[in-house]
Amino acid sequence: MKIIHSYLAASITTALFTSPVFADVAEDTQDTQDIEIIEVSGDFHRRTLNETTSSVSIIDKDAMQQRHSQHLQDTLNSFANVNFSGGTSTARFIQIRGIGERSQFVDPVTPSVGLLIDGIDYSGLGSAASLFDINQVEVFRGPQSGRFGVNAMAGLLLLDSTAPSSDFNGEFQLSAGNYSEAMGGLAMGGSLGALGNARFSVSQFQQDGYMENTYLDKEDTEQRDELSARLLLDTELSKDWLLQTVLHYNDVDNGYDAFSLDNTRETLSDEPGFDRLESQALRLQLSYLGFDNSRLEMSVNQLDADTGYAYDEDWTYEGIAPGWEYSSFDAYFRERDDKTAEVRWLSDDPEALFGIDSEWVLGLYYYDKSVQLTRDYFNWDLGVPAIFESD
Template structure:
């Protein structure tokens, strides 16, 4: 009951703050200027950010450059209720409102938070998210399964490259910083005659990383070497047909040596790991525009990604503690092949449907994901190196639709529904076979009220889902030596069921008439059924990970964004969130009842706050701070990351089409944790369990020169 009271109080507070914004909007009707309209591309029908009926945030190219963001993870701390976990060289997995995966080892994973880049599904492959020539990043919070399907139960991140245009234009960028950082990028595009409008971009990023391996006397065991290339082409075949082509190539060859036995930035590994991806992707979308007020979009995607992830399992070297030590190297190689086909028919403008001005979408969707895993590791049961292999094929078919109805000039409803069927086939080298399958239903209903020209109220309810799967590692190790007493426990967890997420949300979005003040506030409450939680069995140096369904979980909170241009030379911006989550019905293997505890990766508060100013027409400065509360590292132990706050600064000189930037990130050199484990791994301490952490970036600084043309 106290939770409900808190939620109602928060909603009332939002309504009051919204009323203030509306009053401001209505009062300032003179001396107006053109307002910059920010459009959201992730909706079926392009809407402004204020018109969306869910909590959505956008960071554009200029804001990314102010943070010196080279990779998606460099932007994530600026978004309310968005977190990410380490365990890799760059963030692969993301959490929204406390929901999301943290790692992947042996078993297949269905991400709770999706990632789309130029319409191609990179969910679970976050290391491919280079930001050079990305026009904007959109973050959708809450269930998005009705629109995007199985990989968007908790939310979605969408990245759009700069679109091709008929005018020749482009940009080049050079950057250098500490830790031997160097980056170069070139983007250009224009009209190619009968081929249409095209844009090509390529970028290369290199860095030594933030760790020093004192055993090997190296400072580059966490090095980053990332190449990204994209090509977009829009071809008008004739007045009725448009063909859009997208080509991607990524080659990421990063080191991985993140954990220290002493919890410092100095490691002792004699076999540092790696974190690699080489991917090629193609997207073809053919649109028929010959109807009077609708169009048909037909698309096919193909993504091939070869990934490699490895680490020194003992984090040390032979001879550090004779008689106690062990030595092991663990590596995972995955070959992922995705094929997607989709057809949708949608209206272009509102038209009368059953006497009501309406917009509509109807679509069919097919997704085939095939993953082959080869694990090269030391098998402690056999006492020798071993190879483990698995094949996981997942097919999804879906039918979906969305209807937007304008009941009056101010009142609009949006109704969406999606039915999705999955069939999975699992086979591994231990002769484990499973074939989980199910049908899942998702969707949304929202009501929007336009209180003034630039201000909206909305309320919504949405249902998301995530597919079930197989615990192949648990099945395969059920009869290992040392785990015999757990055989029945592991066999009972051979598969896990789909998870469902229900969410209600109320929000206020408004802008002043002159566009100088914008504010967006959302309050939400969500509850989860058959919650998929990761747990571990730890016996000596044997670890078995598995996913099981807890009874349920819930969460509620707030998200606020404000931008206020006080004068032509000074702007204030901020985003902040508050979150409260709870697990119910989850018992770990060693008997700890986690009921009532908060979920992992779910800090109670997060914020990004800053000022942007101009000195004359050429000098610009931006100072901002990111912060978040402490949070649990895992659902299977109670160790926490400390609260953190870091400061960033950018000083820019603009001259014609040139920009020279001096930038600094984490200027106070704060040590903060992004991943943590609790177990015994130090032979000098006879493997007494303790907390080991991976740190975020230290103080960084450098210079960037760019030119637009």
């Protein structure tokens, strides 16, 4: 039986503006009568939610703040047919319509459910999905390989940060709760002159976790310590050329101590595990907008990620049952290097092709992933600690 404990939290979110905004009564009345238009950004062509042919659900920034969502896992239960496994400190393995991975140990895995953050493929690296300054989350159900490659055979989750604008604006957020929870975030953006429009955000989340290790007399063996920083820069090189730059950095140093003999929130492990991620990512997209009814987009992505995952395999400590006990610790360290390149020529006007009502896309997509694994474990066949490596 799964028990979810609720807790109280206090938060403060403030917007910063350089100048006040004035509007007359007529304009204000008109704005309140306008219907909100929700656009899907993950398709080849931007379109409203009711126009897309895929099964898509969207949660926006306001809804995430109302739920006090800090991480992607805090929103997943609001989407139908979406679930995640609990074998890590935060949601890393996601299932859509019952299809998806539940764990990864020695074997290489191609994720069935993709994860894109600002156009960068983080599939299998859900620890990086901090929601601070994320504008909206889109969930595509069903195969999306034609759009997003092999990592989206069952579906895809897409996160888009708040886009840069020429107006200076920003926000900061502070929150605190029990279990020593504390969160701070700052986002600011505006025009940088010739460099273009920029948006920078950084957030830090900390928590002791909900487990208590009674053997070590510690309450933070499943603690969370997550740092996320993002920079988006849109530069107009000329009237027809636009360069969009995305920089990401994530540093996640979480504990993992979830196995309890009595199925309670009290553990007895003498070697608590961990769930770590340190990643840097760069995305460059160059767009040519000089055509009348179409545009050309060229993009390259580079992602470097070091992950560490470990757990106390025996769940207990030496001396708990002399003559019957054993001691084992299992750790997996991965170095991942992703490269992506894409060229797309696509229509802007639905009547762009010989006057016929149509939309079209022509492009090339390239994806390369290299993963080096080092496993530090106890070899029961030899009866000694061992190292296993693969590439």
